[in-house]
Amino acid sequence: MALVNTTKGEMEESLLEKKEGTVDNDNETVLWTEYWLDGELVHRSVHMTLKKFNLMGEAVAASF
Amino acid sequence: MTTSFKTEILTATHNFGTAPTRGTGVADTFKAALYLASASLGAGTTVYSSTGEVTGTNYTAGGVTVTNATAPTNSGTTAYWTPSASITYTNVTLSTSFDAVLIYNSSQTNKAVSVHTFGAQTITAGTFTLVMPTNAAGTALLNIA
Numbered sequence: 001m002a003l004v005n006t007t008k009g010e011m012e013e014s015l016l017e018k019k020e021g022t023v024d025n026d027n028e029t030v031l032w033t034e035y036w037l038d039g040e041l042v043h044r045s046v047h048m049t050l051k052k053f054n055l056m057g058e059a060v061a062a063s064f
Numbered sequence: 065m066t067t068s069f070k071t072e073i074l075t076a077t078h079n080f081g082t083a084p085t086r087g088t089g090v091a092d093t094f095k096a097a098l099y100l101a102s103a104s105l106g107a108g109t110t111v112y113s114s115t116g117e118v119t120g121t122n123y124t125a126g127g128v129t130v131t132n133a134t135a136p137t138n139s140g141t142t143a144y145w146t147p148s149a150s151i152t153y154t155n156v157t158l159s160t161s162f163d164a165v166l167i168y169n170s171s172q173t174n175k176a177v178s179v180h181t182f183g184a185q186t187i188t189a190g191t192f193t194l195v196m197p198t199n200a201a202g203t204a205l206l207n208i209a
Binding site: 005006007023025027028030032033034041042043044045046047048049050051 | 155157180182183185186187188189190191192193194195196197203205
């Protein structure tokens with residue numbers, strides 16, 4: 001059984017409610033994963049893929 | 065990219081590779097620090113500061129070291145550089161929304177290199193991974209065209 005690191009320590013994944021989502025735009029692709037226990041968020045990870053960054057000038061503080 | 069960095073390129077303040085610009089033959093160490101959505105970073109940022117930086121479980125002020133195993137190169141008239149691995153903050157809890165990362169040179173008195181923003185995030189007992197863009201002209205993390 002897979003273990004998930006949570007705010008309550010490592011827990012069996014099967015005991016938790018898993019939610020996943022993605023966000024995709026010109027700057028980034030985001031995959032987030034959450035685990036909930038009895039309505040409480042106990043884990044949230046984010047995997048963000050950067051698409052590009054151009055610099056020298058206007059792109060200061062540009063989005064990924 | 066910060067304005068200060070543009071000037072510092074010309075004065076060899078930063079050395080991403082091992083070219084003998086300062087005779088050390090060793091690349092500088094670059095770090096990546098996360099900043100709250102409420103923080104103000106941009107072209108005027110000249111140096112790393114803990115003001116506005118995220119705080120939370122297992123996050124160390126100053127952030128993490130950027131893996132720099134690939135020297136800068138160029139294609140056509142564009143020079144470019146990208147960290148050679150993802151930037152990862154492992155097993156952290158960052159409860160207040162953050163939306164920016166500052167790349168800075170910890171070998172050169174923490175001088176700022178670039179600020180990048182993204183959609184605001186929080187992390188709960190989890191990992192935040194920033195996967196780098198393709199290291200090529202026009203898509204690399206840093207491009208000088």
